[in-house]
C-alpha cells in the first residue's frame with residue numbers, strides 16, 4: 368500500500384526531528400560536562416578552533432571585513448547550521464534502520480574527539496564530555512525513533528491510537544530539546560562559577576610602576592565630535608585573536624618559560640614578575656588585518672616588565688635572531704630578537720589603562736612591542752618564549768601565508784567626516800589620526816577633491832610610539848559631493864605610499880579617500 372505524500376512528509380519530519388534532538392543532546396551534555404574539563408573539551412569550542420586554524424588568509428580577512436569582531440559568532444552559527452542539517456539527515460536515515468544512523472553519530476563523535484585532542488591544552492581525559500554526550504545521544508536517538516515509528520500509519524501498531532502515539536513522540540522530542548537547552552545553560556553558568564581567572568583578576572592589586580608614564584599632553588586630543596579618544600578605553604579596544612573561548616588562566620598557576628638558544632633557561636611565576644621593577648608606557652597597537660581607514664588600531668597605557676631585561680637574564684646565543692612567543696591556547700608569534708633587545712619599550716605587560724589586563728586582552732600576561740603588527744609581537748596569554756632562528760621556526764600566521772616579519776606601515780585615517788556623511792555649508796573642520804610607531808609623525812596632508820595638498824594641523828605629540836591626531840579647517844565648498852584624501856609623513860621623512868596593498872601578507876597600504884557631501 369502506497370503512503371500518501373503528506374503522510375510521508377510527516378514521517379520524514381518526525382524522524383528528522385529525532386536526529387536533530389539527538390545531536391542537540393550530544394552537544395549539550397558535552398557542553399555541560401566540559402565545565403569540569405579543559406575549555407576546549409566542549410565540541411563547539413574545539414571544532415571552531417580547528418576551523419579557525421585551517422582558515423586560509425583570504426577567508427580570515429573576509430570574515431573580519433564582513434563580520435568585524437562578530438566573526439566568532441558567525442563561525443558558531445555556521446557550525447550550528449551545518450550540524451543541524453547533518454543531524455536531520457541522520458534522523459531520516461534512522462527511519463530505515465537505527466544501525467544506519469548510529470555509525471554516523473559515532474563518526475561525528477570521532478571528528479569532535481579529534482578536534483578536542485588537537486588543542487594544545489587538552490589530554491585524553493578531556494574526551495570524557497564527548498564520550499558521555501555520544502552515549503546520551505545514541506540513547507536519545509534510539510528512544511525517539513522508537514516513539515517516531517509508533518506514529519506511523521495506523522494499522523502497524525493496532526494497540527495504540529495514532530493521536531496518543533503522536534503526543535508521546537512530541538513529548539519525548541520536547542523533553543530532549545528542553546533538556547538540551549537547560550544542560551547548555553547550566554554548563555555555561557558552571558563554567559563561569561568555576562572560572563578562577565575572573566575572580567583572581569578582580570582581587571588582584573597591581574603594583575605601582577617604578578617608572579610612571581607621563582600623562583598624555585592636553586593637546587594630544589583634538590576636541591572635535593567624531594574623533595577617537597587619544598587613549599582607547601579598554602571596553603572599546605579592538606580585539607583580534609584565534610581564541611573562540613577566552614583562555615581563563617589562574618595567575619597563581621601561570622608561569623613563563625624562557626628557553627631555546629640561551630645560556631640560562633628559566634621559568635618565572637606571576638608573583639616573581641610582579642616583584643620586578645615594572646614600567647609604564649603608552650603604545651598604539653595595530654592589527655595587520657586593518658584595512659586602509661580601518662578601526663583595528665587602539666592606544667593604551669601598558670604596565671609591564673621590559674622583555675630586554677627578561678632576555679638578558681637568559682643570555683641569548685649570538686646566532687639567535689628570533690623569539691617565538693607562544694600562548695596558552697597555541698597561538699605563536701615570531702619577533703626579531705634585536706627588536707626585543709634594543710631600547711624600545713617592548714613589554715611583558717600585566718596592566719592596561721590602570722587595570723589588570725582584561726581577560727580578552729591577555730590576562731594575566733601578554734606582550735606589547737612598539738612598531739610591529741600584533742600577529743608578530745603582541746602574544747596574549749603568553750606562557751613560553753623560545754629563543755630561536757627565523758630559518759628554524761615559524762609563527763602561527765606565517766605558516767598560513769603571512770610574512771614572518773611585520774613592521775607596522777606608516778598610516779593615516781580620516782575620522783571626521785565619516786564616509787558619505789553630509790556636512791553643513793560653510794566652514795567645516797575635518798579630523799583624523801596617523802601613526803608611525805617608533806618613528807613618529809611629522810606631517811599630515813589632506814587633499815580636497817583635486818585641489819593641492821594642504822598641511823593639516825597636528826595635535827601635540829605624546830610620544831613616537833603613539834598615534835597622532837590631526838585637524839584641518841576647510842573653508843567649505845559648493846553643495847554636492849566632495850572627497851578628502853589623507854597622507855602622512857614620518858619623522859624620517861618617509862611619505863606614506865599611495866601604492867594600494869591588501870592586508871595579506873604584511874599589511875594594507877594606500878591613501879584613504881572619503882566621500883562626503885555639502886548640504
Ligand SMILES: Nc1nc2c(c(=O)[nH]1)N[C@H]1C(S)=C(S)[C@@H](COP(=O)(O)O)O[C@H]1N2
Nearest residue numbers: 605606607608609654694698741742745747
Ligand atoms: N594568544 C593570542 N595572542 C594574540 C593573537 C591571537 O590570536 N592569540 N592575535 C594577535 C593579533 S593578530 C593582534 S592584532 C593582537 C590584538 O590584540 P588585542 O586583541 O588586545 O587588541 O593580539 C595578538 N596576540
Ligand SMILES: [Mo]
Nearest residue numbers: 654655741742
Ligand atoms: Mo592582528
